[in-house]
Amino acid sequence: MQATDVKRTVQSAVDASRLSVGQRPRMLSDNGSAYVSRYLKEYLKGESIEHIRSAPFHPMTQGKIERYHRSMKNVLLLEHYYSPDELRQRLADWVAYYNHQRYHESLDNVRPADAYWGRQDQILADRQKTKQLTMVQRRKNHIFQRLQST
Secondary structure (H helix, E strand, C coil), X not given: CCHHHHXXXXXXXXXXXXXXXXXXCCEXXXXXXXXCCHHHHHHHHHCCCCEEECCCCCHHHHHHHXXXXXXXXXXXXXXXXXXXXXXXXXXXXXXXXXXXXXXXXXXXXXXXXXXXXXXXXXXXXXXXXXXXHHHHHHHHHHHHHHHHHC
């Protein structure tokens, strides 16, 4: 992979996210030649994206993305693809599932899209409210059953 490939991928992600310049996320990468180039550094600076490089020989820094890739491979390698377009479509479907439908334990069982768009706190608050209402209802049912049995 070259710096131009990284630039194209980052630009695609920026376009898809529809974030304004003040909302740009940070980019975490290893120290591969494509990521340490002056070309990429200038591009990221122009896009107001902070670039953080992991410590050399410290693979745990990239643990989350490595886990993502492992999850993707575990699912996609179970099937046979007869054309590049079929594989591309399956990848797109999997990414949509992973980001918009799959709950993630590391995000308090919230979907990544919800966390990304800032809905995580509201979802957790709603869950807590539902849990409290459920417990109140269970207590009422328990008391009613005890009264019925006596």
